[in-house]
Every structure is written in C-alpha cells, then in structure tokens.
Amino acid sequence: MAAMTERKRFQILVCDGPSCGITHESETLVEHIEGRLDKEAALQGRAECAALTCFGRCDEGPNLMIRELAPGEDGSTEPDFDLLYGVRGLYLGVDQAKVDRVLDSHVAKDEAVEAWVESYE
Numbered sequence: 869m870a871a872m873t874e875r876k877r878f879q880i881l882v883c884d885g886p887s888c889g890i891t892h893e894s895e896t897l898v899e900h901i902e903g904r905l906d907k908e909a910a911l912q913g914r915a916e917c918a919a920l921t922c923f924g925r926c927d928e929g930p931n932l933m934i935r936e937l938a939p940g941e942d943g944s945t946e947p948d949f950d951l952l953y954g955v956r957g958l959y960l961g962v963d964q965a966k967v968d969r970v971l972d973s974h975v976a977k978d979e980a981v982e983a984w985v986e987s988y989e
C-alpha cells in the first residue's frame with residue numbers, strides 16, 4: 869500500500885502594527901481569512917492565521933505572508949523572524965479581492981501568485 873502524502877499546511881501572517889493595524893484596518897482582513905478557513909472545504913485544515921507585529925513595509929500595507937509549516941508546527945502564534953527570511957510568500961498592499969486570490973491559489977493549491985509574490989528580505 870502506498871504511503872499517504874501529508875498535505876502541506878501553511879501559516880498566514882497578517883501584520884497588525886499600528887500602521888497596518890490602525891491605518892489600513894488589517895483586522896478586517898484577518899476576520900475575512902478566518903471565516904474562509906473555517907467554512908470552505910478547499911481551505912479547511914490547510915492553514916492557520918496569526919498576527920505579526922510588522923514586516924517593515926508599512927507604507928505598502930496591509931501586508932500578508934504565506935509560509936509552509938513544518939509537520940506539527942503551531943501556526944496560530946507569531947513565529948521567530950528568522951523563519952521568515954528568504955521565504956517567497958510576501959504579498960504587499962493586499963485588499964480583500966487580492967487576499968481571496970492568494971487563498972484560492974497559494975493556500976488551496978500550493979501555487980504562489982507569481983505576479984504579486986515577493987521574498988521576505
């Protein structure tokens with residue numbers, strides 16, 4: 869019998885520092901993301917969402933990052949920044965429509981949206 873391949877799981881990080889949190893209302897994006905993760909079969913069990921203090925790109929916010937979780941890793945808390953450097957999963961200046969496309973592609977299908985994605989430096 870072939871071994872089952874474990875599905876990738878992702879962490880979705882949304883910055884909530886004063887700039888993106890207050891000025892750009894990133895909390896409404898978090899509520900939207902969590903609602904979709906709870907309700908949609910293609911996304912259920914696929915990702916956890918957590919707040920991140922700041923990506924250092926506030927002028928371009930609100931910003932979001934998708935990173936793959938290690939097996940058993942908790943995706944509900946802010947990770948050590950060392951885990952983020954070099955990860956190609958940063959999306960800048962997101963709105964709800966952009967978030968939806970990122971969820972449908974990067975999270976549901978493991979296909980980054982190449983036109984928008986950057987590496988975190």
Ligand code: FES
Nearest residue numbers: 883885888922926
């Ligand atoms: S709070 Fe979003 S990049 Fe700084």
